Amino acid sequence: MNLTPVLHVQQDGDVAVLIIDNPPINAASAQVRRELLMAIERVDASDDIRAAVIMGQGRGFIAGSDLREFGQPLQDPQLPEVIAAIEVCAKPVVAALHGAALGGGFELALGCDGRIASQACLLGLPEVTLGIIPGAGGTQRLPRLAGMAAAVELICSGRRVSAVDALKSGMIDVVADGDLRAAAVRFARQACKRPVLAMPIPEASVEQLDKACSLALSKGRGRPAVQAAIEAVLDAARLPAAQALSNEREAFQRLRSSPEAAALRHLFFAERSAGRLPKADATPAMHVEQVGIIGAGTMGAAIAVAFLDGGFDVTLIEQSPAALAAGLERIEAIHAKQLHSKKLTEQDLHQRLQRLHPSCAFEALAGCQLVVEAVFEDMAVKLELIKRLDAVLPAETIIASNTSYLDLDVIAAASARPGLVCGLHFFSPANVMPLLEVVRGAATTSQTLAMALAVGKRLGKVPVIAANAFGFIGNRIYAAYRRQCEYLLEDGASPQQIDAAMQAFGFAMGPFAVADLSGLDIAWRIRKAAAPDRDPRIRYVAIADRLCEAGRLGRKTGAGYYHYADEKRLVDPFVETLIAQEREKKGLVPQVFSDADIQQRLLGSLISEAVLLLTQNVAQQASDIDLVLVNGYGFPRWEGGPLFWARRQDPQWLDASLRALATASQGIAVASVEQVMTVLATTI
Ligand code: NAD
Numbered sequence: 001m002n003l004t005p006v007l008h009v010q011q012d013g014d015v016a017v018l019i020i021d022n023p024p025i026n027a028a029s030a031q032v033r034r035e036l037l038m039a040i041e042r043v044d045a046s047d048d049i050r051a052a053v054i055m056g057q058g059r060g061f062i063a064g065s066d067l068r069e070f071g072q073p074l075q076d077p078q079l080p081e082v083i084a085a086i087e088v089c090a091k092p093v094v095a096a097l098h099g100a101a102l103g104g105g106f107e108l109a110l111g112c113d114g115r116i117a118s119q120a121c122l123l124g125l126p127e128v129t130l131g132i133i134p135g136a137g138g139t140q141r142l143p144r145l146a147g148m149a150a151a152v153e154l155i156c157s158g159r160r161v162s163a164v165d166a167l168k169s170g171m172i173d174v175v176a177d178g179d180l181r182a183a184a185v186r187f188a189r190q191a192c193k194r195p196v197l198a199m200p201i202p203e204a205s206v207e208q209l210d211k212a213c214s215l216a217l218s219k220g221r222g223r224p225a226v227q228a229a230i231e232a233v234l235d236a237a238r239l240p241a242a243q244a245l246s247n248e249r250e251a252f253q254r255l256r257s258s259p260e261a262a263a264l265r266h267l268f269f270a271e272r273s274a275g276r277l278p279k280a281d282a283t284p285a286m287h288v289e290q291v292g293i294i295g296a297g298t299m300g301a302a303i304a305v306a307f308l309d310g311g312f313d314v315t316l317i318e319q320s321p322a323a324l325a326a327g328l329e330r331i332e333a334i335h336a337k338q339l340h341s342k343k344l345t346e347q348d349l350h351q352r353l354q355r356l357h358p359s360c361a362f363e364a365l366a367g368c369q370l371v372v373e374a375v376f377e378d379m380a381v382k383l384e385l386i387k388r389l390d391a392v393l394p395a396e397t398i399i400a401s402n403t404s405y406l407d408l409d410v411i412a413a414a415s416a417r418p419g420l421v422c423g424l425h426f427f428s429p430a431n432v433m434p435l436l437e438v439v440r441g442a443a444t445t446s447q448t449l450a451m452a453l454a455v456g457k458r459l460g461k462v463p464v465i466a467a468n469a470f471g472f473i474g475n476r477i478y479a480a481y482r483r484q485c486e487y488l489l490e491d492g493a494s495p496q497q498i499d500a501a502m503q504a505f506g507f508a509m510g511p512f513a514v515a516d517l518s519g520l521d522i523a524w525r526i527r528k529a530a531a532p533d534r535d536p537r538i539r540y541v542a543i544a545d546r547l548c549e550a551g552r553l554g555r556k557t558g559a560g561y562y563h564y565a566d567e568k569r570l571v572d573p574f575v576e577t578l579i580a581q582e583r584e585k586k587g588l589v590p591q592v593f594s595d596a597d598i599q600q601r602l603l604g605s606l607i608s609e610a611v612l613l614l615t616q617n618v619a620q621q622a623s624d625i626d627l628v629l630v631n632g633y634g635f636p637r638w639e640g641g642p643l644f645w646a647r648r649q650d651p652q653w654l655d656a657s658l659r660a661l662a663t664a665s666q667g668i669a670v671a672s673v674e675q676v677m678t679v680l681a682t683t684i
Helices: 030-045 079-088 104-110 126-130 138-146 148-157 163-168 180-190 206-219 224-238 241-256 259-273 298-309 321-340 346-354 379-392 408-413 446-458 474-491 495-505 511-518 521-533 543-549 573-586 595-615 622-632 642-647 651-664 673-682
Strands: 007-012 015-020 051-056 093-097 100-102 114-118 122-124 174-176 290-294 313-317 356-359 370-373 398-401 421-426 435-440 462-467 563-565 568-570
Touching: 007 030, 015 030, 015 180, 030 051, 030 079, 051 104, 051 180, 079 104, 093 104, 093 180, 100 104, 104 122, 104 138, 114 163, 114 180, 122 163, 126 148, 126 224, 126 259, 138 148, 138 224, 138 241, 148 206, 148 224, 163 174, 174 180, 206 224, 224 241, 224 259, 241 259, 259 622, 259 642, 290 298, 298 313, 298 321, 298 421, 313 321, 321 346, 321 356, 346 356, 370 379, 379 398, 379 408, 398 446, 408 421, 421 446, 435 446, 435 622, 446 462, 462 622, 474 495, 474 511, 474 543, 474 573, 474 595, 474 622, 474 651, 495 511, 495 595, 521 543, 543 573, 595 622, 595 642, 595 651, 595 673, 622 642, 642 673, 651 673
Parallel strands: 015 051, 051 093, 093 114, 100 122, 114 174, 290 313, 290 370, 313 356, 370 398, 398 421, 435 462
Antiparallel strands: 007 015, 421 435, 563 568
């Protein structure tokens, strides 16, 4: 087979410049490794060459390994072999880094005799975020340059580091000011052999190292890759290098074929395919720099922060000076938190505040290319607002609604520009949560959608396209899950048992603890409003209503499904009695549920609703649903999302799960096992 070369070798005097050219991200594929190995061998053998530079063509150095190779047998030469060749090569080899130098790319750089990076370069070893550990010496070489504690922190968090910070911590030798290639050639000419593996490990403070390890372990709760990464870094100090390298490689190989790694790879590819439009539709309506946000309440204030963080200019509108002042206080409180956690410097904050323009006059929105409304969840308020907006906005400005449940098509129809109206459904807290549902209404044009997706990506969110349907994707699936939680409660389980079972599965919090945290009053208000139209054939559980009537609105009132004292969540006999009374009213004899029964019912509810929603085209693809549940609702990442997880289950388990669901759910649609199997067989 005649392959197009992915490595160009050029000569700059006595320096060989090896340029990796494997678009789009210069992944370290088998062909790249093969051509690099041959080039290094030629450099070693050549009398005319005194040193070599390895660099990347295009946007960056090497952004990582070729993940498509991961599900397949290993292909030679592997990266450690290429790095070994660099180390034994008699000539110094330096890495010239720009764009992204991540994963295998940064490991290759660590295997060189020197590292020079451009100002904007980002470096890191994000392998644990994919359920593996660096497998080409990263866990051995990084501690020798940056120290043990820093290596544990960087590898276990998968954090990316700027060139300036990398220089400070010793990860690189030089930050290049001007032309990277010219600076790298000069650097290579003066370089000598300096293999990192031969360097001593800097003295580590035991206390700092312990702190880094315990922090990583607590953040990486029960995740095998984090544990393995720590062991590998600790090996660097306690074993001969060859033995430690071989242990690292063995752990890498083992984790590579683990279920966790497969799930995380699934999410990686899911993110890349989410929000991808057919090429003809993918041109955004316009470039967005100035954004208007209307309403500075819980959501509007945090959305404003998200846009400021994303580098946009923000005009923030409220209905009165008092409401505006309250909104600005909310923004200040978020910024104070960001400063406290060192996510923001005083200088960044100053810059951001210069881009924030608060006002009570709608005319201030006239320069905006995009306006996001986050006013009360009330159709009459939203419709009046849309009409006022039409009067002040340029005809081409896009209007996005942050509504959670209202009909986007009704909102769009009130506007003179229905094609330019879409939904941007942020999740609370909007500046933190990665999920963004981009809602396509019946009239929304492809260019509007493309622009909304582009904005979402620039905000660093995971944008997922949803059709205009009640609750879009996430809230609709979560409502189905919540409904089953209530049924289980009435049928015999307790809030604490259900919460513990779902936490044991891997959810960050159980459903009742989440409900208490968000407050029970909003859902209560919605239920009361819907009461006159409620279908009497649908099973209704009144436990939550009774709690609210007793003034138990969740954490903010000190009690909900639990009682709260001294920041502790406590089981409350009052709730147990209340549940028992509700069972008695309906003549229900409490059943005994095991944790496995609870998990089977609740995971079944997620799977069933996801499948119904896919068959109704509310979501475009199964992997989008996995992204929504993982990024917005605490579904454990390492399980890959409900549909990825379902695919690994025994069909008999799925069948039993759906039957139990149907039995408990009078009047509620439940997917059939055939529908589920078809979706699982054809769409992931
Ligand atoms: P909120 O009550 O905290 O804030 C609404 C703000 O809008 C208030 O500050 C109010 O003064 C302002 N406002 C009302 N009418 C206005 C007008 N005509 N002009 C200018 N400002 C006006 O509400 P919220 O929780 O921030 O929710 C806002 C929207 O976001 C709703 O549509 C809601 O469904 C949606 N949402 C909320 C959440 C959440 O968790 N709270 C999550 C996702 C989406």
